[in-house]
Amino acid sequence: xxxxxxxxxxxxxxxxxxxxxxxxxxxxxxxxxxxxxxxxxxxxxxxxxxxxxxxxxxxxxxxxxxxxxxxxxxxxxxxxxxxxxxxxxxxxxxxxxxxxxxxxxxxxxxxxxxxxxxxxxxxxxxxxxxxxxxxxxxxxxxxxxxxxxxxxxxxxxxxxxxxxxxxxxxxxxxxxxxxxxxxxxxxxxxxxxxxxxxxxxxxxxxxxxxxxxxxxxxxxxxxxxxxxxxxxxxxxxxxxxxxxxxxxxxxxxxxxxxxxxxxxxxxxxxxxxxxxxxxxxxxxxxxxxxxxxxxxxxxxxxxxxxxxxxxxxxxxxxxxxxxxxxxxxxxxxxxxxxxxxxxxxxxxxxxxxxxxxxxxxxxxxxxxxxxxxxxxxxxxxxxxxxxxxxxxxxxxx
Amino acid sequence: xxxxxxxxxxxxxxxxxxxxxxxxxxxxxxxxxxxxxxxxxxxxxxxxxxxxxxxxxxxxxxxxxxxxxxxxxxxxxxxxxxxxxxxxxxxxxxxxxxxxxxxxxxxxxxxxxxxxxxxxxxxxxxxxxxxxxxxxxxxxxxxxxxxxxxxxxxxxxxxxxxxxxxxxxxxxxxxxxxxxxxxxxxxxxxxxxxxxxxxxxxxxxxxxxxxxxxxxxxxxxxxxxxxxxxxxxxxxxxxxxxxxxxxxxxxxxxxxxxxxxxxxxxxxxxxxxxxxxxxxxxxxxxxxxxxxxxxxxxxxxxxxxxxxxxxxxxxxxxxxxxxxxxxxxxxxxxx
Numbered sequence: 001x002x003x004x005x006x007x008x009x010x011x012x013x014x015x016x017x018x019x020x021x022x023x024x025x026x027x028x029x030x031x032x033x034x035x036x037x038x039x040x041x042x043x044x045x046x047x048x049x050x051x052x053x054x055x056x057x058x059x060x061x062x063x064x065x066x067x068x069x070x071x072x073x074x075x076x077x078x079x080x081x082x083x084x085x086x087x088x089x090x091x092x093x094x095x096x097x098x099x100x101x102x103x104x105x106x107x108x109x110x111x112x113x114x115x116x117x118x119x120x121x122x123x124x125x126x127x128x129x130x131x132x133x134x135x136x137x138x139x140x141x142x143x144x145x146x147x148x149x150x151x152x153x154x155x156x157x158x159x160x161x162x163x164x165x166x167x168x169x170x171x172x173x174x175x176x177x178x179x180x181x182x183x184x185x186x187x188x189x190x191x192x193x194x195x196x197x198x199x200x201x202x203x204x205x206x207x208x209x210x211x212x213x214x215x216x217x218x219x220x221x222x223x224x225x226x227x228x229x230x231x232x233x234x235x236x237x238x239x240x241x242x243x244x245x246x247x248x249x250x251x252x253x254x255x256x257x258x259x260x261x262x263x264x265x266x267x268x269x270x271x272x273x274x275x276x277x278x279x280x281x282x283x284x285x286x287x288x289x290x291x292x293x294x295x296x297x298x299x300x301x302x303x304x305x306x307x308x309x310x311x312x313x314x315x316x317x318x319x320x321x322x323x324x325x326x327x328x329x330x331x332x333x334x335x336x337x338x339x340x341x342x343x344x345x346x347x348x349x350x351x352x353x354x355x356x357x358x359x360x361x362x363x364x365x366x367x368x369x370x371x372x373x374x375x376x377x378x379x380x381x382x383x384x385x386x387x388x389x390x391x392x393x394x395x396x397x
Numbered sequence: 398x399x400x401x402x403x404x405x406x407x408x409x410x411x412x413x414x415x416x417x418x419x420x421x422x423x424x425x426x427x428x429x430x431x432x433x434x435x436x437x438x439x440x441x442x443x444x445x446x447x448x449x450x451x452x453x454x455x456x457x458x459x460x461x462x463x464x465x466x467x468x469x470x471x472x473x474x475x476x477x478x479x480x481x482x483x484x485x486x487x488x489x490x491x492x493x494x495x496x497x498x499x500x501x502x503x504x505x506x507x508x509x510x511x512x513x514x515x516x517x518x519x520x521x522x523x524x525x526x527x528x529x530x531x532x533x534x535x536x537x538x539x540x541x542x543x544x545x546x547x548x549x550x551x552x553x554x555x556x557x558x559x560x561x562x563x564x565x566x567x568x569x570x571x572x573x574x575x576x577x578x579x580x581x582x583x584x585x586x587x588x589x590x591x592x593x594x595x596x597x598x599x600x601x602x603x604x605x606x607x608x609x610x611x612x613x614x615x616x617x618x619x620x621x622x623x624x625x626x627x628x629x630x631x632x633x634x635x636x637x638x639x640x641x642x643x644x645x646x647x648x649x650x651x652x653x654x655x656x657x658x659x660x661x662x663x664x665x666x667x668x669x670x671x672x673x674x675x676x677x678x679x680x681x682x683x684x685x686x687x688x689x690x691x692x693x694x695x696x697x698x699x700x701x702x703x704x705x706x707x708x709x710x711x712x713x714x715x716x717x718x719x720x721x722x723x724x725x726x727x728x729x730x731x732x
Contacts, residue, residue, distance in 0.1 A: 224411075228418035231658075231712070232705045233665040236684060240426050240697055243688040326550050330670050333552065334685055352556060353674045358563040365560060368553055375548035383544075 029311065032388035039384020046377040049370075053187035057131035060180030061160045065341035068129060069175035070165045072100055076112060078170040078178075078363050081122050094119040095166060126160035170363035173351070182367040184343040186374060189325045192259050192344070196324040197317055199263025200270060208271035212278025219275070230268045235330050237265055242336040251342040258337050262324050270316055277309050311389030318382035322375045329371065345371045405717060412713045416706060417475065423702045424471045427694040434488040434695070435463055441491070484699040489692070494699045498680060502703055505672075505680035508595060509664045512603035516660065519607050521653070524614025525646060528622060539611060546608020551667035555601045555674045571676040601671055606660040613656060617649035651723045658712035665704045680704075 023031075033039055052059060062068035070076070081093030097118035102110050133152040160166065169178035211222040241261045245254055281287065282305070290300050331337030332346025339347060345367055351357060352364045435457035439449045458464045462473065477483045484494040527539045549557075562568050574590055621627065622645050630644055672681030684700045687693040 224414065225418065228415045228422070231415060231662065231708050232419055232422060232701065233662050233668075233708070235666045236669060236701050236704065237422075237426075239669065239684070239688045240694075240701060243692060243697070244429050322547055326547075330550065330552060330667075334670055334673055336688065349553075349556065353559060355563065358560055362560060362564065365557070368557070371553070372545075372548045376544055379544050379547055 025307075025311075029385075029388045033384055036384045036387060038380055039388075042377045042380030042384065045373065046381050049186055049374055049377065050190060052183055053190045056180075056183035056187045057133075058154070058156065059158050060177070060183045061126075061128065061157055061166060062177040062180045063129050064176065064181040064184040064343045066174065066176070067341075068177060068180065070167065070171055070177065071175055073098060073112070073165055073167060073171050074110065074175040075173050075361055076167055076171045076175075077361075078366070079167050081166070085116065087116070087119075090119070090121075093122040095122070095161065095164075096120070097164060120164050121162050122159060122166065123162055124159050126157055127155045128157050128160055130155050169366045170361070172361075172364060178348070178363065178366060181343045181348055182345075182370055185345045185348055185367060186370060188255070188338065188342060188344040189328065189371075189374065192255070192262065192328045192338075193321045193325045195256070195259035196262035196266060196328070197320050199260060200266035200320065200324075201313075201317055203263070203267040204270035204274055207267065208274030209278065211271070212275035212282070215279065219279075223272075223275075226268045226271055229265070230272075234265055235327055238262065238327055238331055239334070239336055241265075242331055245336075251339055255338055255342050258328060258331065262327055266320060266324060266327075270320060273316060274309070274313070277312060278305065281305055281308050311385075315382055315386040315389055318378065318385055321382075322378045325375065325378075401720065404720060408713060408716050412709050415709050419705045419709070420475050420478065420702060421471065423698045423705075424474055426701075427698040428467065430692060430694040435461055437488040438491075478702070484702075485695055487687075487693050487696045489687075490696070494696055497696065498683070498699065498703075501679045501683055502700070505668060506707060508598055508677075508679070509602060509661065509668060511595070511599045512664050513606065513657065513661055515599055516603035516607035516610055517653075517657075519603075520610035520614055524611045525618050525641065527611075528615045528618035529641065539615065543608040543612040546605045549604075550670075551601050551604050552670040552674055554604050555597075555671050558597065558601070559674070571674075574678075598671060598675055598677055601675070602664050602667055605667065606663050609663070610653070610656070610660060614649065614653060617652055618645055621645035621649045651719055654715050654719055654722075657715050658708050661708050661711050665708070668704075 020028075033043075062070070076098070079095050081095055083090060083093055096114040096116050097120055098112050098114050100110050100112055102108055130153060132150045133154075135150050165177070167177050167179060169182060171177055172181075207222060207226070211219045211226075238261055242258060245257055249257070287300060287304055290304055295303075328337055328344060329346040329349075332339075332344045333349055334346075335350065337346055338344045348367045349364075357364050435454050439454055439457055443449045455464070462470065465473075474485070477485065482495070484498075486492065487494050487497065490497065523539065527536055530536070559571070574587070574594065624645075627640070627644055630640055635643065668681035669685045670681075671677070672679060673685050676682070680700050680703075684697055687697040687700070
């Protein structure tokens, strides 16, 4: 028995070792990522937010635009559905009816009062405003690129009220629902980030690839240009580019233009990393060995060089993402970026620095929490991926 | 020594080249704006009741040199900027840009440099401390702060601080000067007033840079502490703070100095938006005004160019400093 108990762990550790040494790179990365608790939590949070962003129209009870505004509930505080109050318990969550009054007593400001006798009930799976999951409408100057597509149109929403409105995060000054706008803003941030990152990634791959692969004077010149662009503070540069947008452009066109600008300026850091990596990998012994065994250039690039830094690139893209989102937010905040009806966190925050808002309508700040959570989740996942994709990260510690 | 001078000169030429490239970027941006200066001048005259013809515009273009091809106009602009420090006139405000900017630009630069210094004064000790301590709570806290530096952009931080100070203290903390000093000439009292208000923009602007610098310092220190020469030094009986400052801290300082330029870049990045929120009256606010409201490309170009030029200058200075301080770099230059 004693011998048995001693050999058994040895066997399992042998198995473990074997599974460790035969595992593919992807499996190793996955298992290392899973053992990182913070990154896993962030990963779940991020997936949830991506889902929320994708299904924003379904989850939000009102249109995030002027069309969905609630005229009788402007600058209204957040409403939380209740299950019980002094008048008794209700299995269905309810809200009170609000009434709006304005008279000489209130100094001619609209004042909201709630009537606790009149309950309104929450309903699930309701029909309301129409939305399409695929809704592309490009309207550039000229007609050659104009394009319109609507598909997957639905009217169902997760929840709504039997009468009147429900505003979980309150409303802003024209009565737009902040909850719905926040969800749509998450979607916009995701979309801008994805487009911007993809574009800068393609540029970085081409420019960094050329610089790293050819080296020599091409590399020097490309490096000088990259450095010059890197020295200019990006947000003022974005602002300068965005300022040229004609006012008559539609919100969708502005959206694509902004994403393009962000992509066009975001490439230098990434290009530099790709170049450095290529330069150092190119002179590695395994590349030499492959070349000596008669591998063609394309084989070396495809089978040896690219796999050596795909994980780096993925990590880099994850890390670039928050920067793009941040820049977009700053642009929209100052009014040079996205405008109504496209919602983004920046445009949501546009009016909050007014004293009136700071003193009376603090719920305008609720979207900030989501933005911070969103970026933090991205950063933690990116960091976790970086640690997981580095084969030496565990050896060092 | 000769090698060092040679290095300085090469580096200066490289900086100059970067500046030229930047000026090309900025100038092209200025050119992208629809309607040139001549049209704008005359559009103004038109509002004054004068009748304007196409010939008038052409004549005005000739007077301003706008009929010349792009490279020549760029060369003239660059020559004016480099040799006379003259950015020309703003078409919208019809004022000389130098007069418009002078004070405001120096205030902005002062605030940004103060923010940079502030962030390193905080980041270096905290970074070193967190690299040497084994306290998990402290380390996680610092890690979290540095992530927050990215997740909470400076302008959102400014908004949140404003929210709290208005809710709790009924004071919105905006502006750079109190009313009595706004148009006064610089004096000691004005400076005191300025300092009593400038701490918030300095803190807010330094925020991201601090968070990042903290992480950088920590990572560099961790790298250096694990090296054999530190073990050797401690074997010789050097310990505690002396060991840290004498060896690893000194060595990890190099990359930190190198990153100064990029941190300044990070600070400039947020300058305009923070200026808008805190209603500062300096170059950042002027830049927003020029871009978002009046489409004043001459002014915007001048500000962006000046900001970038100060980054290039900082990069140049840090490179020279690094060469002076770090024997490895010096050796690399000479050998």
